[in-house]
Amino acid sequence: MKNKIYHILAVMLLAIVCTACTDWLDIQPSDRIAEENNFSSPSGFKKSLNGIYVELNRDAIYGRNLSCGFIEVLAQRYAVSDENRSVKEYMLFRYDGSDAKSIIQSIWDTSYKLIANINAIIKNTESNPDVLVGNYYRIVRGEALALRAYLHFDLFRLFGPAYDPNSTVKTIPYRTQFSLDVEPQLTPLNFFERLEQDLHEADSLLADVDPVITYGVDGDPMDDFLKHRNLRMNYYAVQALAMRVYYTMGNDEKALEYAKKIIAVQESHFPWIKPNRLTAAVPDRVFTSEVIFGLQNLQRNNLYTSLFDGSNLKLSSLLAPRTDCVKQIFENDQVDYRYSSALKNQVEISGTQYSIFNKYQGESSDSLCNQLIPMMRVSEAYLIATELSTAKKDRLAYLNEFRNHRGIRSQDFADDYDIKIERRKEFWGEGQLWFWYKRRQMTSIKDAISAYGETKISVDKYVLPIPDSESKYN
Secondary structure (H helix, E strand, O other), X not given: OHHHHOHHHHOOOOOOOOOOOHHHHOOOOOHHHHHHHHOOOHHHHHHHHHHHXXXXXXOOOOOOOOOOOHHHHHOOXXXXXXXXXXXXXXXXXXXXXHHHHHHHHHHHHHHHHHHHHHHHHHXXXXXXXXXXXXXXXXXXXXXXXXXXXXXXXXXXXHHOOOOOOOOOOOOOEOOOOOOOOOOOEOOHHHHHHHHHHHHHHHHHHHOOOOHHHHHOOOEOOOOXXXXXXXXXXXXXXXHHHHHHHHHHHOOHHHHHHHHHHHHHOXXXXXXXXXXXXHOOOOOOOOOHXXXXXXXXXXXXXXXXXHHHOOOOOOOOOOOOOEHHHHHHHOOOOOOOHHHHHHOOOEEEEOOEEEEOOOOOOOOOOOOHHHOEEEEEEOHHHHHHHHHHOOOHHHHHHHHHHHHXXXXXXXXXXXXXXXHHHHHHHOOOOOOOHHHHHHHHOOOEEEOOOOOOOEEEOOHXXXXXXXXXXXXXXX
16 A cells, blocks of 8 residues: 555655646655645635646546446436446446456545645644634645545445444554554544544534634635535535544434435535526536535536437447336436426437436536535435434425425335335436445446336445555555
8 A cells, every 4th residue: 555555755746736836836846845845825725625626527537437427326316327437347247357456446546645635734734833824724734634534435335335433354554644654554443433533623623713603605706725615625525524424324313313414404505406597598506506615627528428328429439327227216207407497308329218417518607516526415414304203294394395496296204115215206317316226236227228127236346456566465
């Protein structure tokens, strides 16, 4: 692990942050000089942190593989053709092919390299605290800690087992130091203890000072660095991540507590999508107002043209669900906003009808809805509250509030089937369904080829193999 993850440190400090941050990437006579120069001013901290957000858009992670690509293939979102051989392999949970290995390696490498960059920021908030005056210290450090937690959490959800606090199995490292020293693999309990520490500190740092609390997602209009808070790990994003973490841990009480915190500010900070926004001149297919934290990706339309454009792509490269499967998932309710905005268009190829997933279609424009990749949205809090509330009236209230704002009717019950079906309808192209299946250790999941079929999966397939080049150092 030392050789692969941190080989970058032997070349220059934090070399992967972003091409926009040219001074961040300049090679200095030594790593130490580069680090001192970068964190000697507030602008250095700001550029370094901004660079992390830019790099989260890499195809290796949330710009493709962990949003609408690799991870959604695993969740059986798309009816991958036999002609698309490399993708078909990992759709069948075969991780030993060259393409699957390459993707898994890139997820591992990119995530840990970003964590190394984040650790440098965190370390320098400690060694240079006087550089960040006013609330900047709390905001920069709080966001950095939250980002470190976010990346580690997803690495565990990919490469770790289902959470078991009693397990003595060593999983993956939780890296908190910017150094060449190898950090030990941790048991699930120890790993999540570190995760909670980062989240709790981030929460306490951002509380009362994050502009999202006072100004909403638009942020502080007088400071460019403090604007657009839903494009950063803001105070409510930390709470949403805590909700997700406790839900994964099976700590229902804490998960529900945080879900209710998000729901309490939903109307004021993350209002439901308005139907007229779905049919506007620039349609909002990602339901921007509901996004607690998302990435701004100026090249997002490339995802549509390279993966989902049924009018130009062949089955050897197209990712698309079968129309009969989509209609079955949506219970033939084609007025559902999620269906009508992103899945209603169809194309026939070789006698089979496919639905075109066009959530990420749209040339780059000044409109954020054409650039946004959602990372966390408010609907997740409603679905978790529906699942974990013990009182029937509460479960129904949360579910129907959510359903009504998806353009579908209320109902008189909220059982496990409803939770499962809404999970399948929600988060298309956002990489969350696979983790929900894993959390439940489901051995039979919705099939992508047959409308009423199920795909069998053994629970060991939910754990991605640590890349060969890394495992020998563990």
